[in-house]
Amino acid sequence: MPFKAKVTVMFRKSILDPQGAAVERALKSHAGGDISFPDISSVRVGKVVELTVDGTSAESVKEKVKVLADRILANPVMEEYTVDVEPLS
Amino acid sequence: MMGGMKAAVVVFPDSNGDCDAKRALEKIGGQGVSGDVSPLSKIDFSGDGVNPLSKIDVRFVWHKESSIEDFDLIVLPGGFTFGDYLRTGAIARYSPVMKEVVRQAKRGAKVLGICNGFQILTEAGLLPGALLRNRDLLFLGRDVWLRVENDATPFTNAYAKGQVIRLPIAHGDGNYFIDDEGYKRLEEEGRIVFRYCSPDGDAPSGIAPNGAKGDIAGIVNEEGNVLGLMPHPERLVEPILGGRDGRGVFESLLNAVCGGLKR
Numbered sequence: 001m002p003f004k005a006k007v008t009v010m011f012r013k014s015i016l017d018p019q020g021a022a023v024e025r026a027l028k029s030h031a032g033g034d035i036s037f038p039d040i041s042s043v044r045v046g047k048v049v050e051l052t053v054d055g056t057s058a059e060s061v062k063e064k065v066k067v068l069a070d071r072i073l074a075n076p077v078m079e080e081y082t083v084d085v086e087p088l089s
Numbered sequence: 090m091m092g093g094m095k096a097a098v099v100v101f102p103d104s105n106g107d108c109d110a111k112r113a114l115e116k117i118g119g120q121g122v123s124g125d126v127s128p129l130s131k132i133d134f135s136g137d138g139v140n141p142l143s144k145i146d147v148r149f150v151w152h153k154e155s156s157i158e159d160f161d162l163i164v165l166p167g168g169f170t171f172g173d174y175l176r177t178g179a180i181a182r183y184s185p186v187m188k189e190v191v192r193q194a195k196r197g198a199k200v201l202g203i204c205n206g207f208q209i210l211t212e213a214g215l216l217p218g219a220l221l222r223n224r225d226l227l228f229l230g231r232d233v234w235l236r237v238e239n240d241a242t243p244f245t246n247a248y249a250k251g252q253v254i255r256l257p258i259a260h261g262d263g264n265y266f267i268d269d270e271g272y273k274r275l276e277e278e279g280r281i282v283f284r285y286c287s288p289d290g291d292a293p294s295g296i297a298p299n300g301a302k303g304d305i306a307g308i309v310n311e312e313g314n315v316l317g318l319m320p321h322p323e324r325l326v327e328p329i330l331g332g333r334d335g336r337g338v339f340e341s342l343l344n345a346v347c348g349g350l351k352r
Contacts, residue, residue: 014268015266016224016300018222018226018300019226072175073175075176075179075212075219077219077266077267078219
């Protein structure tokens with residue numbers, strides 16, 4: 001049975017994310033044109049990897065994808081990740 | 090070639106420093122080490138032919154090879170392997186040849202990772218830490234000054250401790266990161282080999298153009314036989330390239346492998 005897995009990879013909190021900081025500055029100063037958004041903070045930029053996996057249950061698929069995330073999709077030295085799995089309809 | 094150094098330069102898809110690395114090794118092998126200049130030293134090697142008097146036998150090794158002969162030195166060259174997708178070095182790290190690189194590193198072969206090669210080595214777990222996007226998000230292509238922090242390695246014995254050298258950098262992800270505990274360990278164990286500095290050798294904290302922690306430009310593993318560095322020594326080995334400051338890395342390796350020097 002096919003499942004859709006979504007892996008969200010973000011820099012660990014302790015890592016400075018210069019891309020997020022640059023986006024945050026843009027959001028605060030430019031994005032609104034005339035309107036500024038000074039109440040924005042803590043912008044972080046990450047990535048999402050989607051994959052389809054054949055499996056018997058969402059739990060077993062999640063375990064399998066976690067192994068992949070640990071080994072290749074994320075680098076635990078600098079990143080953390082979450083895995084969401086749902087049946088593919 | 091007798092009693093020389095056997096070197097491999099691994100070629101991945103999108104390697105671009107492979108030919109430079111091979112040529113640098115051929116130049117230095119052909120000209121011998123100090124006090125040993127052969128009549129052939131004036132010959133300019135194209136990189137195709139093998140000079141019988143060369144002290145270094147260099148071969149390219151394709152990344153798909155899963156079994157290779159034993160080498161004294163394996164170079165992981167610069168480039169943008171697999172388009173730098175996912176993370177720099179993250180996909181190359183799973184190329185078949187990497188199992189061999191790990192095996193040979195474990196048996197004591199010298200492994201030199203330059204730029205993208207450094208990134209691959211951290212992804213493969215042969216070196217600690219990781220290389221993040223440059224602090225200012227810019228690709229940096231220019232010369233930098235480095236201070237040799239440890240001259241007792243197989244990669245730096247031809248330099249003097251504290252010596253300032255100039256090498257080019259060309260990277261977008263050279264911002265070395267390691268946690269505080271790991272950093273302390275690197276420092277205590279003398280494993281920080283190169284630091285960014287000013288032209289006169291001062292190293293005020295934060296001078297690294299990419300934001301690297303502790304201004305680290307290059308480190309070795311615990312055993313001292315694996316070096317990763319962001320700057321490109323292979324691009325500055327002869328005057329026609331604008332300088333010779335990078336020669337020391339390859340001369341050091343020759344000293345270490347052929348001269349019986351342990352480090």
